[in-house]
Amino acid sequence: MSEERKISMAVIRRLPRYYRYLGELIDNDISRISSRELSERMKVTASQIRQDLNNFGGFGQQGYGYNVEYLHAEIGKILGLDKTHKMIIVGAGNLGQALANYQSFEKRGFKLIGIFDVNPRLIGMTIRGIEVYDIDVMEKFVKEQEVDIAMLTMPKENVRETANNLAEWGIKGLWNFSPVDLYLPKHVQVENVHLSHGLMTLAYKIKDQSLTENEED
Amino acid sequence: MSEERKISMAVIRRLPRYYRYLGELIDNDISRISSRELSERMKVTASQIRQDLNNFGGFGQQGYGYNVEYLHAEIGKILGLDKTHKMIIVGAGNLGQALANYQSFEKRGFKLIGIFDVNPRLIGMTIRGIEVYDIDVMEKFVKEQEVDIAMLTMPKENVRETANNLAEWGIKGLWNFSPVDLYLPKHVQVENVHLSHGLMTLAYKIKDQSLTENEED
DNA sequence: CCCTTTCTGTCAATCTTTTAACACTATCAT
DNA sequence: ATGATAGTGTTAAAAGATTGACAGAAAGGG
Numbered sequence: 138m139s140e141e142r143k144i145s146m147a148v149i150r151r152l153p154r155y156y157r158y159l160g161e162l163i164d165n166d167i168s169r170i171s172s173r174e175l176s177e178r179m180k181v182t183a184s185q186i187r188q189d190l191n192n193f194g195g196f197g198q199q200g201y202g203y204n205v206e207y208l209h210a211e212i213g214k215i216l217g218l219d220k221t222h223k224m225i226i227v228g229a230g231n232l233g234q235a236l237a238n239y240q241s242f243e244k245r246g247f248k249l250i251g252i253f254d255v256n257p258r259l260i261g262m263t264i265r266g267i268e269v270y271d272i273d274v275m276e277k278f279v280k281e282q283e284v285d286i287a288m289l290t291m292p293k294e295n296v297r298e299t300a301n302n303l304a305e306w307g308i309k310g311l312w313n314f315s316p317v318d319l320y321l322p323k324h325v326q327v328e329n330v331h332l333s334h335g336l337m338t339l340a341y342k343i344k345d346q347s348l349t350e351n352e353e354d
Numbered sequence: 355m356s357e358e359r360k361i362s363m364a365v366i367r368r369l370p371r372y373y374r375y376l377g378e379l380i381d382n383d384i385s386r387i388s389s390r391e392l393s394e395r396m397k398v399t400a401s402q403i404r405q406d407l408n409n410f411g412g413f414g415q416q417g418y419g420y421n422v423e424y425l426h427a428e429i430g431k432i433l434g435l436d437k438t439h440k441m442i443i444v445g446a447g448n449l450g451q452a453l454a455n456y457q458s459f460e461k462r463g464f465k466l467i468g469i470f471d472v473n474p475r476l477i478g479m480t481i482r483g484i485e486v487y488d489i490d491v492m493e494k495f496v497k498e499q500e501v502d503i504a505m506l507t508m509p510k511e512n513v514r515e516t517a518n519n520l521a522e523w524g525i526k527g528l529w530n531f532s533p534v535d536l537y538l539p540k541h542v543q544v545e546n547v548h549l550s551h552g553l554m555t556l557a558y559k560i561k562d563q564s565l566t567e568n569e570e571d
Numbered sequence: 572c573c574c575t576t577t578c579t580g581t582c583a584a585t586c587t588t589t590t591a592a593c594a595c596t597a598t599c600a601t
Numbered sequence: 602a603t604g605a606t607a608g609t610g611t612t613a614a615a616a617g618a619t620t621g622a623c624a625g626a627a628a629g630g631g
Contacts (some may be wrong), residue, residue, distance in 0.1 A: 147588065149558050153551035157533060171608060180537070183608090184590050191610060199609040200597035216554045217561035231452035238448045241533075241550060247557075286556065310560045312553060316374060316458075320397070324567070326559035328552045333458060334370035335545045336529060337433045339503065340464075341366055342543035343527045344434035350541070364618065388578060400578090401620050408580060416579040417627035 144192050151189055152212055154179065159209035171202035218245045222310075223284050227299060228291030229254035229262070229269045232314060236288055237264040247286070251278055279306045286310040293317045300327075361409045368406055369429055371396070376426035388419035435462045439527075440501050444516060445508030446471040446479070446486045449531060453505055454481040464503070468495055496523045503527040510534045517544075 158179055162170060172190075176183035190196050190208075193215055197203040213219055224242075226233045229252050236242075237252060252269045254260060262269045270278065278284070287303050289296055293315040300311055300319050310326045313319055319327050375396055379387060389407075393400040407413050407425075410432055414420040430436055441459075443450045446469050453459075454469060469486045471477060479486045487495065495501070504520050506513055510532040517528055517536050527543045530536055536544050 145587075150551070150555055152558070153548070153554040156554070173608075180535075182590060184592095185588095187609065187611090188589080195610065197609055198597065199595075200599085200607050202608065215558065217557040218554065220557075220561070222557060222560075231448075231455045235448035235452040236549075239549075242553065245550070245554065245557075247553060285560065286553075309563075310556045312556055318397075324563065326556060326563055328556040328559070330549075330552060331370070332453075332456075332547075333462070334367070335547060336459065336464060336503075337370040337373070337435065337462065338367055339527045339529055339543060339545040340434040340437075340439060340462075341369070341432065342545070343439075343502065344437070346526075346541065346543055362617075390578075399620060401622095402618090404579065404581085405619080412580065414579055415627065416625075417577050417629085419578065 148189050148192055151185075152216055155186070155189070156209065156212045156216065156218075159205055159212065162205045163209060168205050169202050170205055172197070174202075213245075221246045221248055222286050223282060224249050224286045224288060225275075225279070225284050226252045226288045226290060227254075227272070227275070227303075228289065229256070229259045229264075230290060233288070233290035234264055236290065237267060250282060250284070253278075276302070276306055279303065279308060284308060286312060289313045289315060291315065300325075365406050365409055368402075369433055372403070372406070373426065373429045373433065373435075376422055376429065379422045380426060385422050386419050387422055389414070391419075430462075438463045438465055439503050440499060441466050441503045441505060442492075442496070442501050443469045443505045443507060444471075444489070444492070444520075445506065446473070446476045446481075447507060450505070450507035451481055453507065454484060467499060467501070470495075493519070493523055496520065496525060501525060503529060505529045505531070507531045 155175075158175065172183040172186040176186055179186075187197075190203075193211070196208050196211055210219075224247050226237055226249065229237075233252065233254075237249060242249070249265075249267050252264060252267055253272045253275045254269055255272050257271075259269050260271050279287075285308070287308050287310075289299065289311055291299065296313065296315045296317050297319065300313070300321060303311065304321050304325045308325060310328070311319060311321070312328050312330070314330045314332070316331060316333065318329060321327060372392075375392065389400040389403040393403055396403075404414075407420075410428070413425050413428055427436075441464050443454055443466065446454075450469065450471075454466060459466070466482075466484050469481060469484055470489045470492045471486055472489050476486050477488050496504075502525070504525055504527075506517065506528055508516065513530065513532045513534050514536065517530070517538060520528065521538045521542045525542060527545070528536060528538070529545050529547070531547045531549070533548060533550065535546060538544060
């Protein structure tokens with residue numbers, strides 16, 4: 138009965154990049170684009186773009202290409218950016234504060250409504266008008282406000298427990314910045330960040346490049 | 355003449371995770387582990403672990419498994435963590451400051467030696483003993499200190515120009531946090547972060563989950 | 572010292588992802 | 602109108618990644 142679903146994560150993870158490029162095209166008043174031209178800008182194959190988009194239906198038109206504004210909006214819908222997501226930050230340290238200051242999340246429908254910490258020196262503070270609350274009131278807050286997403290920017294020692302609690306209180310997604318892998322019931326989606334992994338990968342690439350450097354063609 | 359190189363990025367990007375798990379095993383005084391047991395902890399297949407490690411040579415022993423400390427050290431070497439990398443941060447805003455406070459980079463051989471900004475109010479400040487310098491002196495600094503890696507945490511307007519300059523001044527790697535894709539000569543390695551992509555992917559997963567939820571199996 | 576068990580390295584099979592090819596449709600200039 | 606060009610959706614082929622299977626080496630117990 139269910140229609141052909143099951144889109145691979147590889148595809149999904151490319152959508153935000155398409156979305157970003159299309160946003161830039163809109164800013165530059167470009168209203169139509171072909172897969173070929175987009176592929177040149179993005180340094181991917183045109184085939185991949187067409188293949189990816191076709192997972193969700195025919196957005197383009199032969200002989201014309203894609204309407205930029207329409208495609209941008211459609212990808213936004215696929216990603217769920219047409220809905221508002223209520224977010225909180227757990228851990229008002231440096232990273233938490235940095236993320237609280239990101240303006241651009243708001244534009245995509247991600248609305249920060251509270252920040253929580255254990256540190257009495259931070260509680261009561263406000264960041265961009267958002268208050269830092271005592272973590273003791275988080276349960277009540279999450280349940281009453283029906284928070285959708287929590288950004289976890291706290292010490293790794295407490296992350297697992299906090300994540301489990303949030304899951305129980307009905308949170309739908311966790312954006313986890315601590316170096317711990319979280320395994321939660323499947324009604325809670327998790328996206329782990331692991332900043333340090335990127336840095337290590339970079340170190341590898343640097344080493345590898347310097348080894349390859351003086352190799353013949 | 356060159357030996358069997360060409361290891362896929364898919365493999366490389368898993369190494370930091372192995373490295374982290376092995377580090378935790380060391381902390382727990384576990385000195386040997388089999389691919390099967392590690393696979394259970396990491397929720398991957400044992401076959402994948404063996405296949406991945408074998409790209410770099412035989413680290414294990416039949417009937418025994420892997421020596422945790424040795425394997426940890428070897429993966430560290432593969433990633434280039436046995437070398438010290440001199441780093442700078444360009445952009446002393448919230449994110450720059452947050453990253454400057456990350457203690458754990460130091461442990462992996464990443465040594466922050468300077469922070470740069472245009473804002474006179476920030477210049478002269480120090481973060482964890484690291485000074486914030488005027489961006490005008492960056493060229494001299496990068497050349498004299500032979501900086502390896504720059505973390506780019508600045509407004510996207512100036513990123514491309516800064517990246518090109520740094521490339522010219524001999525930097526080896528860029529860890530780019532701005533929502534811009536950088537294309538540079540191949541002696542400069544780039545690792546883009548795009549935090550917002552993760553958040554959008556999370557939004558997709560939440561939406562997808564709520565759709566799938568009440569499907570019969 | 573020998574037998575059983577464990578567990579690797581590796582080869583082969585399967586599954587997934589990417590790229591190429593092309594039939595066919597809309598556009599656009601004349 | 603019409604022919605040439607542009608450009609999609611889609612199918613098929615190629616490339617890449619993951620998993621399974623197993624021969625045989627080392628470990629460990631009696």
